[in-house]
Amino acid sequence: MTTVVQAGVKATDPLRPEPAKVIEVIAETANIKTFHIAFDEPSLMEAFTFLPGQIGQLGILGAGESTFAISSAPSGRDGIEFSVMKTGVVTSAIHELRAGDPVAVRAPLGCAFPTDDWRGKNIVLVGGGIGMAPLRSLLFYLLDNRGDYGDLTLVYGARTPEDLCYADNRRDWEERPDLDFTATIDTVCSTWDGCVGLVPSVVEEKAPSPDNSVAVTCGPPIMIRYALESLEKMGFREEQVYTTLERRMKCGIGLCGRCNLGPKYVCTDGPVFSLTELRALPNGL
């Protein structure tokens, strides 16, 4: 809600997508793939900008479109990435895509993380499962602008080692001296010699200081619930905590009416909300 709504790629006709192509498909887990796509029109690709936290509609004409977080780096100039979990009709069709296949994209939509306001602060990222997608984009942004921010902490968890996304990125993140990264899985597993434990408890063990800090959590609703409890226990106040929400969406531009929490629409007022904003909404959290 902090950043104004950015004009979509088609500000004059926001329901009309832009033709694009799949450049690369990366299988992250058994049911999650990351799709690197680029617009057919090179000038559009050159002019395309977004900020971490923003979303897009990725679709196949004939099968439909769905809303996903943009998971790539805002600095990336050769395309954008969506990480998609295979769940329903549209995501199953998307999972059939291969490099070179045509897709239709409406992006960027929604509001970004208020990264400008966070300059000079320590940032704690708390991610679970596919919820890492928007945090990945945010982390790329923070690392690209590393000097603007204080300590960076990332706790990322999944049920099993096989459910952790972004293996290549994780190797980089582990090696970086300017990032405190912990990957964790829910229960002990013979193929895993890293941290074991639920994400909220691992965050509590790491105990990053709430002083001059911002925490961002994204993941399954149950994880978010306990992560928020942990953060508050650690002394983070509502206004220091951010999350992103998901709802069923169709239009993505605040017209079709289904993704609202009270008077706020996840597609245009969100998906990024501070805990202060959420708690002020009826049925927010």
Add this chain to the structure above:
Amino acid sequence: MKFLAGENIPELLEKLSLLSEVWAPRELRGSGGTVMFERWRSGDPLDLEHFASLSAKDMVLPRTEKLFGFSYAFGGAAVGNPFGAPAESAGGIPATAGESIRITAAEPAGNVVLFGARACDAKALTVLDALFDQTDGKGYNDPQYRARRAGLTVITLACVTSDPACFCSSFENGTAEKAGSDLILYPVDGGFLAEAVTPKGETVIESGVNSRNKVGSARGPGDSDPETGEAASGLTLFEESALETPVLAVTAKVEGLEGLRQKLAAIFDDLEFWQAETEKCISCGYCTYACPTCHCFNIHDEMRGDREGVRLRSWDACMFHLYTQETSGHNPRPTLAHRYRNRINHKFSYYPENQGEILCTGCGRCIRGCPVGLDIRDVLRQAVECSASPGEGGDR
């Protein structure tokens, strides 16, 4: 004001239909009294007495509308049949990289004259404009809505009688509301007094001037009387008149609606209240379809064969379980009580907060057509009462 004789209405519509589609209320044949806004063609009967069952929102938000067409350039494939068999087997054509998409815009909407709308129908259009045609640059504009709206002329029939379900007098101007109307016709003896509210309304009056070319007359449309230099009387459908406008109907008023947003907020968490109010609701969605301001929509694709298709938008209804159902099975509004609470809050709290307009004009269609007799006025009264004594439950 100008006077339009009742017998001249077909001729006026005839004139208007030369340049626009004309839609007007008429009884559906064999329906036993159901009146609907229908495309008017020469010779069609009109029903200006009864209230149309469904609203006229199709004029700006058709129940199903093409957003755009699309086609795949060559090859079969990747998307040959998105729902079915693997791409390789679609028509025997192997999946081919490098296909491209072509998107073709929907055909532009033509001009439409809506004849015989009521004040509540016309007002509803300005209520929808606040969302779909935002001029403040904050929101997104909807090009297809705007095109339809720009091409729409609304001729409103002022209400001198009302129906027991009407409750427009609960809102600011009631039957005297002029917003959204281009021309208002007030029923008087033998015809109607016409008041142009906008330039579009003036145009309608002008289109009636010199319109009647009697058989044998050498004059064409627009010609004036060669001797007086004035439009010959008798050749205009709209004559000057000193008649007084009639007394308009006063409809039912729901009391206590001031500060409704706060009152609804006070009972938001009282789910028992919403359960009690929706006990008899069967989630049929009639209220949303009949409503002149309900505008929620769905977007879906339809294929014609393997190579091309259309993306459509169609009316949806917030009272349906699937409306917010997510693929995971999670539903943020899982019960009727949640959905109806959102419906009422959207109309009387959220939309006023975001768009500055109440998302209801008191037309009463949701009351007249509800198969189980759920009356939104009762719900509002109960909400007002219950908010005064939260926790005690009021008269449920």
